[in-house]
Amino acid sequence: MTDWVIETRNLKKIYQMGEIEVRALDGIDLKIERGSVVSIMGPSGSGKSTLMNLLGCLDRPSEGEYYLDGIQVAKMKDDELAEVRNRKVGFVFQSFNLLPRQTALSNVELPMRYSGHATRSRKEQAGLALRAVGLGDRMTHKPTELSGGQQQRVAIARALVNDPAIIMADEPTGNLDSKSGREIMELILNLNKTRETTIIIVTHDLLIAEQTQRIISLMDGKVVSEGNPE
Numbered sequence: 001m002t003d004w005v006i007e008t009r010n011l012k013k014i015y016q017m018g019e020i021e022v023r024a025l026d027g028i029d030l031k032i033e034r035g036s037v038v039s040i041m042g043p044s045g046s047g048k049s050t051l052m053n054l055l056g057c058l059d060r061p062s063e064g065e066y067y068l069d070g071i072q073v074a075k076m077k078d079d080e081l082a083e084v085r086n087r088k089v090g091f092v093f094q095s096f097n098l099l100p101r102q103t104a105l106s107n108v109e110l111p112m113r114y115s116g117h118a119t120r121s122r123k124e125q126a127g128l129a130l131r132a133v134g135l136g137d138r139m140t141h142k143p144t145e146l147s148g149g150q151q152q153r154v155a156i157a158r159a160l161v162n163d164p165a166i167i168m169a170d171e172p173t174g175n176l177d178s179k180s181g182r183e184i185m186e187l188i189l190n191l192n193k194t195r196e197t198t199i200i201i202v203t204h205d206l207l208i209a210e211q212t213q214r215i216i217s218l219m220d221g222k223v224v225s226e227g228n229p230e
């Protein structure tokens with residue numbers, strides 16, 4: 001039996017803009033296997049960010065069902081949704097989104113503060129996550145004292161630290177030079193292999209998407225093609 005970490009049925013997000021109905025997502029049926037790495041592609045306005053927000057429990061659908069790690073989240077209240085998000089989802093953004101005045105270690109500890117870990121275990125786990133991304137010797141550096149690639153590594157460590165069911169990465173290499181971008185992709189694929197974390201990457205870049213196991217293409221809020229790049 002396949003173990004689906006994500007399952008959606010007829011997922012819709014509809015915005016009512018005065019007279020006009022915008023179907024940002026128009027009936028998405030999606031299953032993502034636990035431990036896989038998939039990419040989501042599609043032109044601007046096709047619904048990628050809306051889908052990311054729903055899958056990452058940042059927002060709720062207008063209609064349809066969404067099971068994340070077996071939990072039906074589509075109809076949860078805000079506080080319940082925030083709880084599931086904190087436990088089950090790690091985020092990596094194009095612009096890193098680190099706190100500028102905090103050290104790498106404090107940045108990585110942050111998700112554990114919300115989930116109520118003791119200080120000591122927080123520091124230990126944050127340290128382990130930073131070592132896992134190759135930054136064991138940069139724990140007390142602040143973001144401005146790190147290169148772009150290193151900042152994205154800190155963000156990846158932060159995404160990992162609560163051992164989430166899924167990591168959502170929105171254009172994770174978009175702000176990096178090509179060498180750092182390749183290294184970050186290598187790291188992401190490596191973490192997927194060694195930790196079996198499910199990873200979902202939104203990207204415009206076919207070279208990135210081709211490194212994933214499956215490409216999901218969106219158009220006008222619908223899945224138009226899915227495939228294995230081989």
Ligand SMILES: Nc1ncnc2c1ncn2[C@@H]1O[C@H](COP(=O)(O)OP(=O)(O)O)[C@@H](O)[C@H]1O
Binds near residue numbers: 015017024046047049
């Ligand atoms: N908050 C919103 N209110 C109204 N329309 C929105 C909102 N967010 C997104 N949309 C519309 O939904 C569609 C999908 O947007 P989005 O998910 O941002 O696409 P993408 O990330 O692929 O560029 C677009 O037509 C966009 O204009």
Ligand SMILES: [Mg+2]
Binds near residue numbers: 048049
């Ligand atoms: Mg977008």
